[in-house]
Amino acid sequence: MFVGRYVHSIIFILGFVGNSLVIVTYAFYKRTKSMTDVYLLNVAIADLLFVVSLPLIVYNEMWSWSMGPVACKLLRGSYSVNLYSGMLLLACISTDRYIAIVQARRSFRLRTLPHSRLICTVIWTFAFLLSFPTFYFYHRFENDNTALTTKVAVPSTQLAVGFFLPLLIMTVCYTAIIVKLLSVRNFQRHKAVRVVLAVVLVFVACHLPYNIVLLYNTAIMFQQQKCEESDSLKVAETLTQTIAYLHCCLNPVLYAFVGVKFRNHFRRIFQDLWCLGKRYIAPRRFSRVTSEVYVSTRRSVDGSSDNGSSLTM
Template sequence: MEQFNSSLVPFNISSNPGEPSPTSLVSIRLVPVVVLSICFLLGVPGNIAVIILKPNWQHLSSLSQSLMLNLAISDLICLLPLPLWIYTLLYSWTLGLVACKLLTYFMFCSIYSSLLTVTLLSVQRYLQVVNLQNCLDQAGRRRLIVLLWLVTVILSIPALVIRQVIEEQHGTSCTDSHAPPSQLVAVLLSECLVGFVSISVVAFSYIGVQRKVNQAAFFNNPQTARLITSIIVTFFVLWMPYYITNVLGVSAILQKNDGLWMFCLKSWNAVSGLVFVISCLNPFLYAFAFKNMCTVCKEREH
């Protein structure tokens, strides 16, 4: 079977099996380059604006403010290295093994931090709107953020272990194409576990919030319903293709199915860019549009 190339990437920057021509490589990578460029141009200013302006934060609880700030910082860290990855997609990796491992590691730390922060925000919204609970003092909030980053640091360790700089026909790539299949299966399954749990928690929490809003005869705000729907749909649509491809990758490895594995390689190049779209959209979904959800909390308290 062809040498495996995992999804543990910001995106795959190695050549696909079969060694396509340089012209073909450029055309294959053009769409991810355009998507990533747009994410950088929109997402970086958007997250900086959230950190500096703190829009509508006067309506948020202290815990929500801490999580919103952590989300913006995580997304900003995720998006800032995009010009380097874009250059690498178009040309070649030139920074050596240490930079390859560290940049990928920090990228995964920021992605996991963003994913877990969104999950915690959904739980916090559920508890505040449905159960009217405003828990955690200042020390508790700090411990929660520290715990969140500790989990992300642990979850991102595989990037340090299996990431390598590989010489290929069309240049040097920062990839994990030479990792043993057993490691790839473990990594893909761990990613899927975290992802599916997070998606389930977010969906359950916001559906619970929506039901409580609909039950409140004194409060009926279509904007809040649209916001909740957009959060769930965006989170599901942008994350699920990545995790579904991971599941197919695990199946391809276990079955030693070359055709399915080739399909996964091509799919990862497409769906992994959606991860950065999420970091680009988060400021608009959470920071700039959360005022309506806070109004629900205030109405529920009276």
């Protein structure tokens, strides 16, 4: 339990800092000029919303949902919304990259900012609709036949829409991209191939173990299990879920910080923060130093006048 809390704390810190930097960059330094920019911004928002709710989820699990059923539903529902929106947005990024590289002639007509904003609106709406059963039925799984059906439908939908569909889209698109890039003898293109492979491998490594456990757990949901098997399955689910949580920390690195332009904006953020800190701290230090000099001068002047008066007497 302690190790889990430690890992979740690291995920929270890295995910909060990384995704906040992505949002700040797009808000103040880099305008959303392409569909990928719009998707990256929305992915960062989805990941940030998740990592903000992560400490509350851990707290509730430690204290047996002491915050009450309403908070439980909201937290689990928000996790579901962020899961669906984040995964589908990653699929949109792979589709956009496919159109830009493989279908370059059509990219000017298809890759427009109004289209990307419309697609993001549809994805967020779709994510809320898919998450509605989690909001509504979370504490009624044992008391209602409809809720029992939902208990099977929720993880099944999560597997289908939240993992296998994005994985299929990413596999098809990035395979076509790799074939296209390998046909061009260019160092930058081959470097891009490595980035594409890293994106797919990290996605699979983070989410595949948890979804395998989720699939197995759904398949044996209504079967009787021994205590040892149930405990082992619970431990496996917790460990693989923690690995899946890591993906929200890696998204800023994979989809944003690997770009040279984005790293330059990232560097500018720290430079501006440093300059802002110097502007804020330097006047205060200056005023404090001058006040100390003034007090010490007053003391020295007062002391010299006392000494002088005593000498004259």
